[in-house]
Amino acid sequence: MSVMMVRKKVMRKWEKLPGKNSFCCDGRIMMARQKGIFYLTLILILGTCSLFFAFECRYLAAHLSPAIPVFAVVLFLFALATLLRTSFSDPGVIPRALPDEAAFIEMEIEAANGNVPQGQRPPPRIKNVQINNQIVKLKYCYTCKIFRPPRASHCSICDNCVERFDHHCPWVGNCVGKRNYRYFYLFILSLSLLTIYIFTFNIVYISLNSVKVGFLNTLKETPGTVLEVFICFFTLWSVVGLTGFHTFLVSMNQTTNEDIKGSWTGKNRIQNPYSHGNFVKNCCEVLCGPVQPSVLDRRGIVQDQNGLAPLENSTPPPGAVTTSPLISRELPKEPVTPQDVRPEALEMSTSAPKKSEGSRGKEK
Numbered sequence: 001m002s003v004m005m006v007r008k009k010v011m012r013k014w015e016k017l018p019g020k021n022s023f024c025c026d027g028r029i030m031m032a033r034q035k036g037i038f039y040l041t042l043i044l045i046l047g048t049c050s051l052f053f054a055f056e057c058r059y060l061a062a063h064l065s066p067a068i069p070v071f072a073v074v075l076f077l078f079a080l081a082t083l084l085r086t087s088f089s090d091p092g093v094i095p096r097a098l099p100d101e102a103a104f105i106e107m108e109i110e111a112a113n114g115n116v117p118q119g120q121r122p123p124p125r126i127k128n129v130q131i132n133n134q135i136v137k138l139k140y141c142y143t144c145k146i147f148r149p150p151r152a153s154h155c156s157i158c159d160n161c162v163e164r165f166d167h168h169c170p171w172v173g174n175c176v177g178k179r180n181y182r183y184f185y186l187f188i189l190s191l192s193l194l195t196i197y198i199f200t201f202n203i204v205y206i207s208l209n210s211v212k213v214g215f216l217n218t219l220k221e222t223p224g225t226v227l228e229v230f231i232c233f234f235t236l237w238s239v240v241g242l243t244g245f246h247t248f249l250v251s252m253n254q255t256t257n258e259d260i261k262g263s264w265t266g267k268n269r270i271q272n273p274y275s276h277g278n279f280v281k282n283c284c285e286v287l288c289g290p291v292q293p294s295v296l297d298r299r300g301i302v303q304d305q306n307g308l309a310p311l312e313n314s315t316p317p318p319g320a321v322t323t324s325p326l327i328s329r330e331l332p333k334e335p336v337t338p339q340d341v342r343p344e345a346l347e348m349s350t351s352a353p354k355k356s357e358g359s360r361g362k363e364k
């Protein structure tokens with residue numbers, strides 16, 4: 001009798017990821033679950049640009065220059081591409097500790113802190129690391145069960161720790177972090193230019209028409225143009241202001257999260273250890289440095305211990321553990337630099353002898 005080996009539907013790792021994300025296209029697209037405002041962003045951009053292309057562009061191409069719609073299309077496509085790249089990608093989510101790893105870290109923390117008498121608060125779970133001669137505190141995440149790498153933070157909306165966390169942006173429907181910050185910056189920069197462009201040429205269109213039929217008649221005849229001017233006017237202030245703010249952050253190699261917390265200013269008086277002290281170098285690092293591959297391996301197949309995808313008529317050997325790590329441990333092997341302490345490097349640091357940490361148990 002021939003043995004029919006019929007494969008079950010394979011389960012991919014994104015189906016088992018614990019954060020509050022939603023996935024499309026079998027894990028290729030990753031976003032936050034709350035996407036209402038992202039759809040509003042899309043409607044505003046697509047609606048305003050469609051009106052501009054349908055009415056003013058045709059008129060201006062015929063009366064002024066055919067280059068006007070060409071440049072508008074290029075800006076529109078660039079803004080849309082960077083928006084979708086920001087929204088649909090992994091912002092730099094740090095995998096949660098597996099149960100074994102979490103138990104090991106807990107054991108280490110307890111060993112370092114000693115027995116805390118009943119009724120007393122245990123010391124805060126903090127580790128200090130030195131980066132460019134500055135002491136930086138690594139906080140323990142009680143949800144992800146890891147010591148967060150420097151600059152990482154836990155997003156309460158997506159329920160993930162994100163590397164070089166900037167902020168959660170409901171307008172793009174995703175966290176903005178290490179892996180998508182440059183696309184976010186390019187998006188707001190191109191959207192600013194597009195808004196200024198459409199606003200300016202709407203004013204030109206209204207002026208040209210006003211000469212012919214009068215200002216009030218132009219407004220009556222072109223309600224679409226009035227709506228575009230209205231949308232662009234309000235978008236201008238917010239988006240151009242936001243782009244200016246992020247240009248400042250990029251030039252200082254700072255994140256929004258660090259700026260809000262005042263990590264490198266005010267009472268802390270700690271110099272930003274990530275800044276090169278040079279505007280050009282900071283911009284190059286933030287906008288042109290290499291993008292790390294995602295460590296989530298979302299499309300990886302959940303395998304059994306033998307490395308095989310599940311088969312319908314196969315029975316696991318007695319005592320076999322069928323749970324496998326959700327996260328690929330084949331992380332990119334890169335040198336650990338002060339600028340970029342990888343989570344795996346920190347995991348290694350947790351296995352260092354703790355004798356000396358006992359005496360540092362009173363760290364605040």
Ligand SMILES: [Zn+2]
Nearest residue numbers: 141144154161
């Ligand atoms: Zn976390």
Ligand SMILES: [Zn+2]
Nearest residue numbers: 155158168175
């Ligand atoms: Zn988020």
